[in-house]
Amino acid sequence: DAGVIQSPRHEVTEMGQEVTLRCKPISGHDYLFWYRQTMMRGLELLIYFNNNVPIDDSGMPEDRFSAKMPNASFSTLKIQPSEPRDSAVYFCASSGLSRETQYFGPGTRLLVL
């Protein structure tokens, strides 16, 4: 099993640019979660999907952030426009039959200059 795949692993961009983070969940998993990790705020849930439908986006910080899941094997998290305070590690996780266990990807380290 390939596990959760995220791309890119590292992203450096300038303030105001659009950033798109990508995630491929484990095959057969029907839940997908996006988290953000920062020194100040720790690990925060941004949004999660069930069967490609967004269920809870209450953690999305503001309208600059958007997430989509066009099919069962792909999700994106987009930031437009990006700001320096968006610098963080963004994790994607998925879960399946064992609902309570989430499997995490390696993360995308984002730096906004």
Add this chain to the structure above:
Amino acid sequence: AQSVTQLGSHVSVSEGALVLLRCNYSSSVPPYLFWYVQYPNQGLQLLLKYTTGATLVKGINGFEAEFKKSETSFHLTKPSAHMSDAAEYFCAVSGRKAAGNKLTFGGGTRVLVKP
């Protein structure tokens, strides 16, 4: 609402010594409880979890944790630390909803193992 408190953001132990990481939670419903480990520049890996049944849970790499409802605690232990245990450890809680479980994480405890 749920919350998790991990006592101590940094713990230093000698190789071969006991590792004890403390976790207390708050939940209005019986929770599921988890410990995850994060090695440098990697994602989170599940160490162990408590859902139902036996309150002493054994996980990977020799770690175990005990669910104590009366103390609302889920402390993580390992009898003998190894250099490879140096990492950051996160305690997490979720509700028992059948339709997906949102994880709430503690602040993490970074473990340093001294030779």
